[in-house]
Amino acid sequence: MKKISRERTTDMFNQTAYGLGAAPNPIREVFEYGRRQAALVGPENVFDFSLGNPSIPAPEQLNQSIRQILDTQSSIRVHGYTSGAGGDLLRTAVAENLNRRFDRHAGPENVFITCGAAPALLAAITALTVPDSEIIAIAPYFMEYRPFTEGAGSRFVLVSADLPNFQINLDALDAAVNEHTQAVILNSPNNPSGVVLSEETLRRTAVLLTDKAAKYGHPIYILADEPYRELAYDGVKVPFIPNIYPNTIVCYSWSKSLSLPGERIGYVYVSEEAADAKEVFSAVAGASRAIGHICAPSLIQQAVAACIDCMPDLEAYDINRKLLWHTLTEYGYECVKPEGAFYLFVRTPGGNNSVFVEKAKKRNLLLVASEPFGVEGYLRLGYCVSKDMIERALLIFREIL
């Protein structure tokens, strides 16, 4: 075949998509470095706190349910398409679970099953994007919020959390909301800070958004990004935001609560009390269709429905959390009290992330700097690791302080 000339090299393929695909992922890079180091110095000498992968196994009931589904149902029913919004079985199970736990009046028509939290969020953000719209997130924030928002066509507006407690800075939020604001993304329990937004914070936020909505003559939604909902410690209750603010859309995932992040299963719950709930739900469905969503994986839909009331056994995380938090605090590290998720957010000693992260790296202690989350001078430690690794890593933490 003839060789093709290459005059259009700058626009031969999608530069934005290429940029997203070729961009280094700062967290993944730390992890990959850890793997290479482990091969050199032995895995027992590498202390990798970079990832947010559940380290407790999925409940045995989940695998039992999968076996039972395979044993008792026809292949067509197990592996066949469900409707785009998900099978009735799981949608109904989710609605009933919300009704039982949070005194809601949800039906399957309010629940759209997705391939995990990421496409749930993207669909919700897209559903609320209108001409000139803006979507607000609170820093520190999950780094995909920005490309999802900008990709959908909304302006991404960042508001700092109230440091050092990482609740919402209401003055900053008040200043950021304007007539273009369509939604505020809240993530509680929070990645990376581990903080749970308090009932008081949420009530004050609800009053603020209600007043602003009245002023601007249109609803302003809360997008509640809740993959860590079930991961709270010390008896802390994570408030259910739809009970505080009607215009709430919940984006949920079973990745952490059932320890199956690879299986890609979650949901969007458009509160039955939200303004234009039916239309927003249809827009979530349309936004999902536009990104090639056909349905969430069918076998796992059924398996999750069978485990809908399973709660994670948090004991291993809790032991790690207490050990790491108490000991680091004792050594003199400053750290916000971690009430949820499985992260500790530690103030960087000396304040300079690149210096401290490098210093730790020389001892094979691998930490993630906070800059990708939109704040400076913190380190994220995922404690979804073995207790044994934490114990050995603490010696290094002490030495490098």
Next chain:
Amino acid sequence: MKKISRERTTDMFNQTAYGLGAAPNPIREVFEYGRRQAALVGPENVFDFSLGNPSIPAPEQLNQSIRQILDTQSSIRVHGYTSGAGGDLLRTAVAENLNRRFDRHAGPENVFITCGAAPALLAAITALTVPDSEIIAIAPYFMEYRPFTEGAGSRFVLVSADLPNFQINLDALDAAVNEHTQAVILNSPNNPSGVVLSEETLRRTAVLLTDKAAKYGHPIYILADEPYRELAYDGVKVPFIPNIYPNTIVCYSWSKSLSLPGERIGYVYVSEEAADAKEVFSAVAGASRAIGHICAPSLIQQAVAACIDCMPDLEAYDINRKLLWHTLTEYGYECVKPEGAFYLFVRTPGGNNSVFVEKAKKRNLLLVASEPFGVEGYLRLGYCVSKDMIERALLIFREIL
């Protein structure tokens, strides 16, 4: 809470997404009507040819593999994240399968595992979208091509197939390709026509596109949409397009070949010989990231890897195909010879689809009109149904002719 005023009703939520989500799906509507009728008159009296759902079960080896994976591996490994492009296991299995079957030199770095063919196509279309770009499809075509293309930002250009044999109309294609053309989507075996594009058609198309690419100074890609690759009858060989045209990107799904459409698993294979193969692959990864793809479902990835060489047992489809085609032809229906997929594309007697479809519907014979596929005057019959239903339906076909 204060009641929210509603002055912005026209742009309270995303109108495009709402339109996509609320739009009636003509095929799904026929199916839903069939379900309602079945409840009224009994399922044995409804003859529904509307859907394209596999009716043969997944190979038993697949379910066995799932059981074995659950029995022998840790939960973290089974249900944990894989890398965004998929686990090495399945990517390598796909590459080796292509190398064995089609004499390729693919490696895992050429294979991106997706949640089925739809997001694979969307990612490939997005990856090739540049300013002012156009993407060509051949009618009849799968109806999501248009929203995927327009959503990505390319112009969607439709070229008619060469009727009545449904190969490619090369004169029409020649006229449609211009300096903005980035790709031509080919779907063989074809939904809805059941036609397999011949080696000769593909060779002539390759020559045409190679000449055009030289003329315009940039590559023009073929996007080979191949969910029906393994479904061919009468010993017909489906040519592997990357062996005919180097600038090919294959979008594949195991939905039909392993009868697991609900499990959402497929891949993009960027030919190792394609222009800018690495960059296009990164753009596919970035386009996937932008739509909230984290990874394809992890358990099913492993199960499919274990079944990589399984071919579907087509006997049931083939019996249906022959029965339906021979008998309808005998009755006087005109129909293109169905060599692949599981559809028969029948010329509408009298030429008026709405009249004939209504007439059939009164007898509870449910057919899909061809208009949503971009051609007029045909009916699509999915023969992935029971032989018994076909036998009884044939009496009605005879009566209403």
